[in-house]
Amino acid sequence: MNQTIFDKIWDRHVVEKIDDKQVILYIDQHFIHEVTSPQAFEGLRKRKVSVFNKERTLGTADHNVPTLNQDQPIKDPLSKKQVDQLTNNCEEFDVKLYDLVHPKQGIVHVIGPEQGLTRPGMTIVCGDSHTSTHGAFGCIAFGIGTSEVEQVLASQSVLQVKPKQMRININGTLYPGVGAKDVILYIISKLGVGGATGHFVEYAGSTIENMSMEGRMTVCNMSIEMGARGGLIAPDKKTIDYLSTRKDKVKDWELSTEYWNGLKTDSTASFDAEYNFDAAKIAPMITYGTNPGMGIKIDQSIPELSGESFEKSLNYMGLAPGQNLLNMPIDYVFIGSCTNSRIEDLREVAQFVKGKKKAKDVFVFVVPGSQEVSRQAKEEGLDKILEEAGFEMRGAGCSACLGMNEDKIPAGKYCVSTSNRNFEGRQGPGARTLLVSPLTAAAAAIAGKIVDVRKVEMA
Amino acid sequence: MKKFTNISSQAVPIPMEDIDTDQIIPARFLKSTSRAGFGANLFRDWRYDQNDQPKKDFVLNNDTYSGSILVCGKNFGCGSSREHAAWALGDYGFRVVVSSFFADIFKNNALNNGLLPITVSQEQLHTIFKIIESDAAATFDVSLINQKFTCPSEQLTIDFSIDPFKKTCLLEGMDTIDFLISKRETIREFESRHLVY
The missing domain is CATH 3.30.499.10 (Aconitase, domain 3)
Structure with missing residues (x-):
């Protein structure tokens, strides 16, 4: 087979092809937050439909919350209204929520991996462009708009056109003082802010392999800053070790690890674009x-x-x-x-x-x-x-x-x-x-x- | 969604490149829980100074330029996924945005809200800017059904492409959410045999 990881995951999630381009893509995990979800819930209300699969959506309040005195009521009335609206919507539609006082609350792209909800082979979306972060675990994760949030709430699916694919290889050892953030800032400075538009990126090479899961998340996080639809990294031992402390979220650990271990881009697969970078040439960036x-x-x-x-x-x-x-x-x-x-x-x-x-x-x-x-x-x-x-x-x-x-x-x-x-x-x-x-x-x-x-x- | 009909209008030029959605609608105006009213803050910090006074040199404050077609430099709508950017443009009165390329999420958001993104070549974009520069009253016609962007007075005709499904949605005012709701049974069947590892 000549498939990339992206192809393999994408194909497993296509519910139906609408035409040559558009597909109905099934979403395994949906995250919502207070800023890009209220209008989507309002839409459900108007259409008189329920959430299609409430088990696959998790809400948290992160964008518009104070970082001081979080146990007190929010002072700004508009912010308070928006955060309260999220709570009300999650209650009304029976969606799980980590609100501001919940011990698991946090930035949506930090808590997903932390709680073991982000795993290889999944499709993940959120009304936030930095959803690309989750790709560090070898999944297809991308940001969507509010109409698409409503699509997911109403059908656990989104209408999508398959993007082009790009591979970025980074090989070699980083110098002391140079980290994952410098790697991605360096790549973006070379490709430009629109350099990967229309593409989904796979990051590969020894530098990526040697990076921690946190470092990989930093790299994938900023994929959108060069216009990419998302970024992903093949799962490996580090990915599985990270998830092994979060086994409770996985139905069948043996079966899952077997699938994850096989999630690699075939050696004969081709990409629409490919770039190579030398880690030794990367310095602290600004x-x-x-x-x-x-x-x-x-x-x-x-x-x-x-x-x-x-x-x-x-x-x-x-x-x-x-x-x-x-x-x-x-x-x-x-x-x-x-x-x-x-x-x-x-x-x-x-x-x-x-x-x-x-x-x-x-x-x-x-x-x-x-x-x-x-x-x-x-x-x-x-x-x-x-x-x-x-x-x-x-x-x-x-x-x-x-x-x-x-x-x-x-x-x-x-x-x-x-x-x-x-x-x-x-x-x-x-x-x-x-x-x-x-x-x-x-x-x-x-x-x-x-x-x-x-x-x-x-x- | 309202049906997209033919448009004949003057155009508003913003030749700046890489216009991100934070410029289109800054984050501090995203606290509303409805879709309405974002047009008032469209390009807020380019349009108004810190005392909320209109900045005279910004095109939206210049009476010479008006119309429902916005023409912008390449990579329009990059950055944040906020659909509020598409809502703000639509609420202000724009129906079409022309650029030499669009950020992916913005493009989807625009199409889902009846705002037509037209991608032209860098050369064509340059020509359009030149036309507006020499005659701010120049009228452009947009025919979605024929996929043509024209300026009859300048003999300019540009054929543009659009995904056929999205074209149908726009022309018929069809809502993608209603479409997916109609597919719920098929999706439920898929879900019943789909494994999430």
């Missing part, structure tokens, strides 16, 4: 512009390009072509988001900052991806280390990644952020975002400026 493709190695200078979009972008950022960002003072450091808020990220940051203090004029806040991550961090004493360094520890949520709640960066201020988007106004109107890895963010917090983590003494 973005300088207003889309994630505008990234450079941290010791490089901003390229001298032209064009209306480029000029508008640099003007917004208050930066100039040819400028080097090293030693540039910064105002905020945000460690969080579905890209980098897992326990491994917090461990890496804590290890670096242990015994150090943040720079005086920088506000640093850490927003764990879930309440589970938060608890684990406390158990390991990471919260103490971070607080002693002057970092503020918050409750779980999407927070300043998109600034829907109070966690906004003021206009004109520079925020070094472990999140995934540096769009204009993303972290608040006028906010200037510099995307980096957790390690580079930690180093910037301590130095109060952009630094090359490879040249800073490691803890």
Whole structure:
């Protein structure tokens, strides 16, 4: 057979072909949150239909929740209404919900894997573009709009056209100080913000094989930032080891592992596009512009390009072509988001900052991806280390990644952020975002400026 | 969904590339639980300053340009999956968006809301911008049934492609959710023999 992993999973989920292109694709796991689901439930109500399979949808409140005083009622009336609406909808339609005070609440793309709901061979959707994160487990996971959320609620299926396929191979060993976030920022800087549009990406190669599950999630998470429909990685021993602590979610462990072990792209399969990258050429990365493709190695200078979009972008950022960002003072450091808020990220940051203090004029806040991550961090004493360094520890949520709640960066201020988007106004109107890895963010917090983590003494 | 009929209109140009959905509708305006009213905040931070005053240099604040066709630089609608972007464009009065390519999720969202994304070549896009630049009153015609985007005064004719199923949905005002609901029995049958590992 000449099939990719993607083909194999896709074919198993096609309920019916509508024409040459459109298929009805069955969805194994559906996640919902408060921002992109209310209009879908409203649609069900108008049509007088129930949720088709309530066992396959899980809700959580993450995008629009405060990260301070989470046990208190939400202050912002519009946010409160939206979060309450999710609770009411889940009650009315009998859908399981991890609400704000639930011990399993968190960012939807952090809790799926954490709870063992994300597994190889599945189809997973959510009304959120970073659903691609789940692909780290070898599944087809992609973001959808609200009409499609309603499609899934009403039929456990979506109408889809099969995307083209791309393989990205990364081989070799990463240098110390270079992590999964740098790998994906590097790839996006090479392919561009629309470079993978229309494609589903498979990441392969020794660098990916050697990455932890958390690292793989970071890579797959940002697939959408180069336009890809999603990204996935073949399941291996690491994937199965991760799931072995979550066996309760799996009906037949032996049968499942046998299937997962066989989920590989055939050696004769072909892709619509293929790229190769050398891990040794990747350095700590930073973005300088207003889309994630505008990234450079941290010791490089901003390229001298032209064009209306480029000029508008640099003007917004208050930066100039040819400028080097090293030693540039910064105002905020945000460690969080579905890209980098897992326990491994917090461990890496804590290890670096242990015994150090943040720079005086920088506000640093850490927003764990879930309440589970938060608890684990406390158990390991990471919260103490971070607080002693002057970092503020918050409750779980999407927070300043998109600034829907109070966690906004003021206009004109520079925020070094472990999140995934540096769009204009993303972290608040006028906010200037510099995307980096957790390690580079930690180093910037301590130095109060952009630094090359490879040249800073490691803890 | 309303049936998509032929359109004859002036066009509004935004030559910027990689316009993400955060620009189309910023996250802080996503707190509504209904589909209505997003047009007021369409391109909010490009359209209004921090004191909510219209920015004079932005095209939506320029009376010279109007109409139900929006023409934008490549990779329109990238980023967040928020369908609110399609709702905001529709609510403002746009029925067609023309670009040299669209982000996948935005394209689906647009089609699911009766907003027609027309993909043209980079060269054709350049020509369209040139036409609008020299005559803001130039009228463009869109015929979905014939899959043609034309500007009769400039002898411009562009054939565009669209997925046949989506074309039928738009022309007949057919709703994909109703369609899937009609398939519930088939899906239930599939589900009964489908294994989730």
